[in-house]
Amino acid sequence: MALPEGYTFRKLQLSDYETYVENLKVLTTVGEVSLESFTELLNHWQSLPELYHPYVISNVEGSVVATGMLLIERKLIHECGLVGHIEDISVSKVEQGKKLGYHMISSLTSIAQELGTYKVILDCSPENVGFYEKCGFKNSGIEMVRRF
């Protein structure tokens, strides 16, 4: 499925600071993130390129309109298998209906498969199960949390 003309799926970059932070507010609490903190975090992610794979979809103006993180975990099970965790998916409210979420999930899933993972997992709320089923995912368990 193609992106709208002028839209790009690409790696997160430093110049995305404002629109990346803004876009993630659709998902949950973001709080104050200064340019300095963002730079430090992006440097950290980029210093671990086998592990953190932060992606965005940007629009014609170059603004971030969707976000997604692919985290690759090295395990012992499954013959020292790799697992992809899809995290922090957000799609700008004003961009809904363009299948950006679907494009983000399919792209991260393909990257995970190319990197040799045996599975990709993610946690979502019950309302979003149908969306992820359309992306080829199946219900496989319960997420449990303890907050501090």
Next chain:
Amino acid sequence: MALPEGYTFRKLQLSDYETYVENLKVLTTVGEVSLESFTELLNHWQSLPELYHPYVISNVEGSVVATGMLLIERKLIHECGLVGHIEDISVSKVEQGKKLGYHMISSLTSIAQELGTYKVILDCSPENVGFYEKCGFKNSGIEMVRRF
């Protein structure tokens, strides 16, 4: 809650190779993992000490009887918050009834809290929800998977 006398909660070490691999077979498919692969994986985990926190409980003989991994993810949300992922929990079948699983989860949760995470999450099957509730966790979502 104390461990049985002579049992220790500690970091995974190289000499655990055989009993660590064996113990994880309670959880899922492990397959062939040579000493060489184990050494390489442990070195990798140890080279990323802020990220991978592999723990075990060993018995009087020093054999691994329970396993658990705490993975610390750096996010942008929640003011560049940290999330702890609890993974690969296994308890030896012959050691059931000694609350080793409870001890492992409580210990990993405390470590995650000390490391400054805002939450710890894990995925489990519906049968294990009650156990994790006893450990202070709450149902917070659905795990979705895509296998390759």
